[in-house]
Amino acid sequence: MNFKLTSSNVARLLASLMLFSAVLSSCSKKGDPKPEEIQKPKSEAKDLSGLSILKSENPSLTGDGYVYKSGAKFYVTLPMGSTINAVKVKFIFSDNATLKVNGSAVSGNTATVDLNNTQEVEITSESGFKSNYTILAQVGIKEIDEMVYPFIEKYGMPAVSYAIGKNSIENLVYKNATGFAVVETKERVRPDYMFRLASMSKQHTAIAIMTLIQQGKIGIDDLVFGPTGILKDSFPSVGPKSAKVTVRHLLEHTAGYTGDPMFSATYNGYTLDQRIQVMLNSTQSEPGTVFYYYNMGYGVLGKIIEVVSGKDYETYLKEIYAPTGAQVYICGTSPNQRRQKEVAYYAQNGSSGYGNDMNVAKAAGGVLINTEDLFKVLYSVDGGTIRQDILNSATRTLMFTPSTVTKGYAKGWRTNHSLFNGFYHGGNLAGTATFWIYGEDYSVAVLLNSRSEDSQFDVDLIVLTNNIMKKAKELGL
Known part of the structure; x- marks a missing residue:
């Protein structure tokens, strides 16, 4: 088709252009910002x-x-x-x-x-x-601390205190602590803060019993109950199997009892003697034939210490540890009994970190101490020549000799672990987890003011403690 530019066509074209311009004008708003005037939204980044x-x-x-x-x-x-x-x-x-x-x-x-x-x-x-x-x-020391930080964060531990001892010099070569002793007030934990030991208390009970044996006040195979037993005044009449229980059986967890009333909520409010009676009434194997880890047995040993020494458990521990310079206490049962420079205890399963009566459980789980004093005690029973020992060679050997029933437990000390050589023990209560190794060259303690319900927690705590010990040797601390 031919298009000729005539005057009428020009007029129609101009009219169309004017209409298009009017449409454009109607789509714009007066005062719209120019592109360079448009602002970006403010950042919310706050990392x-x-x-x-x-x-x-x-x-x-x-x-x-x-x-x-x-x-x-x-x-x-x-x-x-x-x-x-x-x-x-x-x-x-x-x-x-x-x-x-x-x-x-x-x-x-x-x-x-x-x-x-x-x-x-x-x-x-x-x-x-x-x-x-x-x-x-x-x-x-970065190489030590970098193993501790991920562990406590993984398991939600409020505070940790850890120390390394070198056995050849019978002294600490490293101690540290991090986290909060009291979460609510953000009170920092320091290396001199005390922690409840839970079942690591059993070593202290064993040491106390060994001093009584060393003094000739009791024998390792003395009977405990019945008319001729150490506790005859409290428990003169017992069953035939209980009448055979000795100090050795209690130390080695081979007394044969089952059903442990020490940390059972069923027996809240029971005295120590009442719980011992529950134990005596429980099902029992022949003493000396079966290993069954039994907290209540150490409660009985605590009573033996008090009856034989004529002093309460804490006083006797203070007395035998006086030559070492170690300060030791029994922890309180409630938060308002917390001592100066003692951590608070936090459970993770909705229960209380203070759910146990420590006046009853003291010999099985209530000892309170800091890492430096813990090592003063260790190096007073190790047979070394630098620090004064409170046990002689024969008594020390007796304490560290494994049971004939199981090679994994001596008297208050576990042994023959698959990961390391030496003696060790852990502790575990609501609000507390502890582990220490008395190794060949180095010894390590790790104390925490909580525990995790994670099934891997106990294994990881053992691995951490062992890895710290290995790293100390690698670094030549």
Whole structure:
């Protein structure tokens, strides 16, 4: 088709252009921003992704800091020999966010802080949202601490105290602690804080019994019950099997009883004597034939200590440990009985960390001590020549000799573990988990103020303690 540009066609074209322009005008709003005037939405990012603590920026440090992040917590280890009361820390956080440390605004991303104390960090996004973080720093050995931090975070442990002893010098070569002794007030745990030992208390009961044997006040094979037994005044009439139970059987968990009333809620409110009577009325195998780990047996040993010594259990422990310089106590039954420099105890299954009467359970699970004093005790029964021993060679050998019923238990000490050589014991109560190894070259203790219900927890605690011991040897501490 031919299109000729005539005057009428030009007129129609101009009319169409004017109509199109009018339509365009009707689709626009007066005052719309120009593209360069459109603002981006404010960022909601409020993450603290890392910390940088470098020796090059801190003359008071002996090396760079090690940082382990878990959720909203940062664990920091500064090298041994460092002074950490004024450390320059670089905070790595979201773009356009702002930073506060302990409530004080920080200009830029670097602040000088006292890492002896807990640091509370607040990150505020550009849009006003906030995130809070906690920094727990200490001077220590990175290779040791980096094994501890993931463990306590994995299992939700509020606090941990750990120490390494070198057997050849009968002394500690490393001790440290991290976390909160009291979660509610954020009271930091320190290496001199005391922990309830749970079943690690059994070693102390065994040591106390051994001192009575050493003094000739009782014998390892003395009868406990019946008309000629050590406790004849309290339990003169017992069944024929109970009448055969000896001190050895109780120490080695071979007395034959089943159904342990010591930590059973069924017997809340029962006295020690009442629980012993429950034990005496229970089903029993022939003494000395079967190993059955039995807390109540150590409750009986605690009573033997008090009857024979004429002193309460705690007083007697203090007396025999006096030459070592170790301070030892029995922990309280309720939170308001918590001692100065003692951790609080936290259960994880909805129960109370204070659900047991420690006046009853003291000889089976109630000893309270810190790691340094724990090692003072260990090195007073190890047969070494540097520290004064409270047990002679014969008594010590007796204590560490495994039962004839099982090679895995001596008297208050487990032995013959598949992972390591030496003697060991763990402890486990609601609000407490502990483990220590008396090894060949090094010894290690790990104390916690909670326990996990995870089925892997106990195994992982043993593995952690053993790995610390192996690392100490590898580092030549």
